Amino acid sequence: MASPLNILFAVSEAVPYAKTGGLADVAFSLTHAIKEYGHEIRMILPKYGMIRDRQYTLRDVIRLRDLEVPLGDQKVLVNVKSAFYPGSKIQVYFVDYPPYFGRPGLYVDPKTGKDYEDNAERFALFCHTAFAVLERLHWYPDVIHCNDWQTALIPPLLKEVYGKEGPLAKTKTLLTVHNFAYQGVFPKEKFRYTGLPAHFAEEDGAAAYYGKISYLKAGLEYADVITTVSPTYARQAQEDPEIGAGMQEILRRRAQDFYGILNGVDYSTWDPSSDKEIPVNYTFRSIDRKMENKKFLLEFCNMPFEPEIPFVGTISRLVVQKGFDILLEALPVILEKDLRYIILGVGDKEIEKKLKSLQQRFPEKLFVHIGFDERLAHLIEAGCDLFLMPSRYEPCGLNQLYSLRYGTIPIVRGTGGLLDTVVDVDENPQKGTGFVFKKYDAKELVQTVERALKWYQDRASWRKLVVRAMKQDFSWKNSAKEYIRLYQQLAKMK
């Protein structure tokens, strides 16, 4: 192996500490996969209110106490604690600044459902603190791997402030965008918190964005390498204004440095053969035992156990991106069919309300659980026959990958990572693993559900389909190697 690299992984959420979506899974599993290849990777994360010192054995680090971190024209004192990832030797630094991070929400106030008004300050402080930590530790990584807008000030700060000269001058940055729709856009008045030179906010400046500023844009301009989480989404983000969300031009300009690397699955957490959260473990050799989980899940939904009736599941943030407009339109038709359906999600209040009222209309068929519930998510993967993911766009998507491994056949809209990971079984009977519809349209969604239900009736073919799905391998092995190749390429750059 080439010599081990030093990587700082800067991220705003990570399993098991804090999670709102797939980013938290990726942060956990990608860092572990990279560590397994023998590299030194450490993580930096905000210490939110739900991260308890005792639960995760967070320790004070004398050297990381009272770091003086710039915030606008002031300096604030920040403590950074540290812990090892449970069961591994990955060091995690927690940025402990209670006025900003000691809250119940990560980015959104759970009381109002709105973004915190000081997100610009919060994540500017987080980015600056990352540099303060490196300087105090005298640890100068080869690469800082940044994720999304929350850490996107790191690349410009490195080039313009912290790494202009001195020990960080050789450090490079890689920015992974998990969703181009979230861009860290703030009013211009907030620019002063970034600590970047004034030209960034001027017309045509790297952070200037339609009269406002965007952290993501500045990051895309300054990162040495940009990645996103699937090849198809990478292509769409350059071509389709809805998906690139205003960043297409930069991405096209930087196409030489822009890569789509598919996310992987952490099969130590998401595999029915060893999943600790589900009542009965099973493999593709013992699929009949999956039925026990179905029974359990139906009981949870107060529904009678009728093994032959197909059970459909959805686990999702309740946002338009995930296809809830066409799903809400299609549901009254879908629920007329002979099936059961469970939806787990939290998010947009309007969507929550509409789902709840549909549940009242179809109480025997639809069960809606509003909330974030990791355990129930595992049970749905294990207990359902089908998993529906009608996304309007999807950077990668993890649930369809989990579903494949659990033999819960995915029905997906063919976009982004969904298109890269699910093969339509009618189009390709030898290799098919699920059902894919192309047009973003309620009618097509209903027709595809009908197609799946028809397949489900043919028990022998269905079983073969389930076995094939369960045998798919989307582990991190290959994707982590691609990241390492990029790190190595960066480390060699002058």
Ligand code: ADP
């Ligand atoms: P995104 O990151 O856009 O939300 P992904 O499919 O990449 O979508 O990842 C979503 C992750 O969040 C999955 O691990 C999924 O199980 C989880 N998840 C989403 N909503 C919930 C919820 N309400 N309860 C439990 N887990 C959830």
